[in-house]
Amino acid sequence: MSDEFSRDTRKNIINSIEGKTYEVTIIGGGITGAGIANILAENGVSTLLVEKNDFSSGTSSGSSKLIHGGLRYLQNGRFLEVFRLLKERNYLIGHTDIVRPIEFHIFTGKKMWNRIELGIGMSLYNLLSGKFPLPRHVRNTGTYPGGIDGYYSYMDGITVDSELVIYNIVSAQRHGASCLNYMEAKAIKKYNGAYSITIYDSISGTHKTINSRIVINAAGPWGNGVLEIAGMPTEQNFRLSKGIHIVFPFSVWGRKNAAVIKSLIDGRQLFIIPSGEVAYIGTTDKFIDNPDDFSINREDIRYLIESISPFFPEFKEDKIIAAFSGIRVLLGAGNDPGKISRDFKISVIDNFISVLGGKITDYRVGARKTAKIVSGILNKPLKIKNMPYIDYSRKSQSLEEIIKYECPVKPEDIIRRRLALSIYSPDLGKSMEERIYTLMEVSHEDPHTGK
Ligand SMILES: Cc1cc2nc3c(=O)[nH]c(=O)nc-3n(C[C@H](O)[C@H](O)[C@H](O)COP(=O)(O)OP(=O)(O)OC[C@H]3O[C@@H](n4cnc5c(N)ncnc54)[C@H](O)[C@@H]3O)c2cc1C
Structure with missing residues (x-):
């Protein structure tokens, strides 16, 4: 199987997605969704991840980017949380x-x-x-x-949070998951023992419908909105x-x-x-x-x-x-x-799993706990211990490599997230902008669709 994960790969997946059935569909391509997609794909579970904007465009590119135990949490007596975070940091x-x-x-x-x-x-x-x-x-x-x-x-x-997400997404994709950015979950209905999900591709402006045995809500701050479109009770507090x-x-x-x-x-x-x-x-x-x-x-x-x-x-x-x-x-x-805990919470109703809250540092813990639940529902043993690992790393920072293997759809996906020049470059990526537009074959008038 080719390692290519480009805008063309994305188009090909979308062109053949209508009516497909997945074991698991994950809504949200931040660190929570990316980690879960990665562990499930590494276990051969048929997995679709949909992200309404670009991968890591939500909270997971706006963190302090620390992979830490949270020294401050000791003051509030949250020793177990700190222990778990430090283990993951290590x-x-x-x-x-x-x-x-x-x-x-x-x-x-x-x-x-x-x-x-x-x-x-x-x-x-x-x-x-x-x-x-x-x-x-x-x-x-x-x-x-x-x-x-x-x-x-x-x-x-310390890390670059958006890159950590992208690495997990690419790793999941390489292990057989389908990860789609600019694809929003619009409607979720229980149908014949599975979920029927309407997804909207904001690049082509088209809707598709897919089926899924399990839905995972990893929509972070939008989590209650996703529960609402699924007709599920929203999270209190x-x-x-x-x-x-x-x-x-x-x-x-x-x-x-x-x-x-x-x-x-x-x-x-x-x-x-x-x-x-x-x-x-x-x-x-x-x-x-x-x-x-x-x-x-x-x-x-x-x-x-x-x-x-x-x-x-x-x-x-x-x-x-x-x-x-x-x-x-x-x-x-x-x-x-x-003073409110930064711990994540997992709730399950009728094969609909919500994984909300948490920190970037312990995303693998959330992924493992979720995989355990998925394993029970599918009645399939999954390898969970020490998982997920990240099966991708850039060979260089070359734009060509990023465009071919990390599925940026718009130039800003590179500027803001793949390379995060909008934070780390003193000129905020301005000097690279023209080259990015040229290599992606997009014009300033229509930066969305590409060739
Ligand atoms: C200021 C700040 C600093 C932080 N610093 C740290 C730190 O230093 N270290 C640390 O470990 N943690 C830190 N955190 C916590 C960490 O950033 C978050 O816990 C983590 O990023 C949450 O990831 P997530 O995937 O759950 O949510 P998000 O990253 O927000 O991802 C949710 C995704 O779901 C998508 N989505 C929503 N609705 C839909 C839909 N209908 N269809 C498709 N997609 C949808 C959104 O577009 C979004 O991309 C910090 C948080 C903040 C706010």
Whole structure:
């Protein structure tokens, strides 16, 4: 079977999809859906994944891009969650070339008690990390160039979130899944013991109908909307919280390590994260109602700048080169979004499985738990332990390779997600734009359809 996964591959799948029956159809091509597609395809389950925009166009390209245990969660006593996240962090750093270790500095402040408290937290974090060969945390005294007294350095992981999703999607496709971007699930009906799903291809403007024994709702912030079109009861306590990041040229930060800082405004934990030619700061955590509200307002930008400017005055509003946002699904009650668990929730009604919430770091855990349920429904033993693995890695960053093997449909799919130049390139990908349009054979007037 050819490894090609291009716009032509996509067209061919769509041309022969009408009336087809799959064992599993996954709705949503973020990290949750991509991980599940990957584990099912690796087990030979006939799988269709539909994503209404591009793969990873939702929250999974708007995260802080950390593959971490969540040191902060220890404060809320969420030890098991941290343990599980660290185990996954270790796996992803050890087994993929898309997650790498990064050094963090967390500032202790002047108060003795803060230092002791943080020291205990660091030791616990280390303990929960197990025997993974990352350097232990170290306490550093002395004044940080930012004017801060004392800090701990420790290691965690970092990735490019949208690439991690794409790698899982390509891996799933190579193992026999059909993954379709720009394909929206519009209607879902139970019919003759299976689900009949109407899907809409926004590139050609056509509808198709397929059948599926099992449906998996991995639609993240749009999860309740998918439950509604399926006529299923919606999730109670389903809350959305937006987080934004602002991006600066690397030179503004100029350090290879990331930093964890407490906002001077409200004490929330913020990150400064260097990556390639940029450094970004995040994030906010505010309840919102609309899953399509990715807007970034001045108030949130000012909050981030003013939170850290007493320490690092070089981060000024006029130096911002880009900003991005993501929307968390929080499943829990309470008025403070920061205190609601980041854990995912899986619910099953009548072979309709919803997998909502969670973190990028533990996407494989969600995939394994979902695969176990699928295995039970299909009455098929599936290999689940240590799965899924990622069976794809770029040989180069060449545009030709990306166009042929990673199914970008529009130029922005490369600029915003395959290479994420809109975040990582100081010119936001402008210098490569013409070449991308030419290679994809699309015009600026009609960037959608291609040849
Ligand atoms: C600000 C912020 C920072 C974060 N930082 C981190 C971090 O550093 N580390 C970490 O581990 N986690 C982090 N997270 C959490 C992580 O980003 C999310 O848990 C994860 O991306 C959720 O992925 P998902 O696939 O469930 O949702 P999404 O990525 O949103 O994917 C859902 C997809 O479903 C599609 N969809 C919706 N409806 C339909 C339909 N009808 N038909 C077809 N497709 C549909 C959408 O277009 C979307 O692409 C962060 C989250 C936020 C908001």
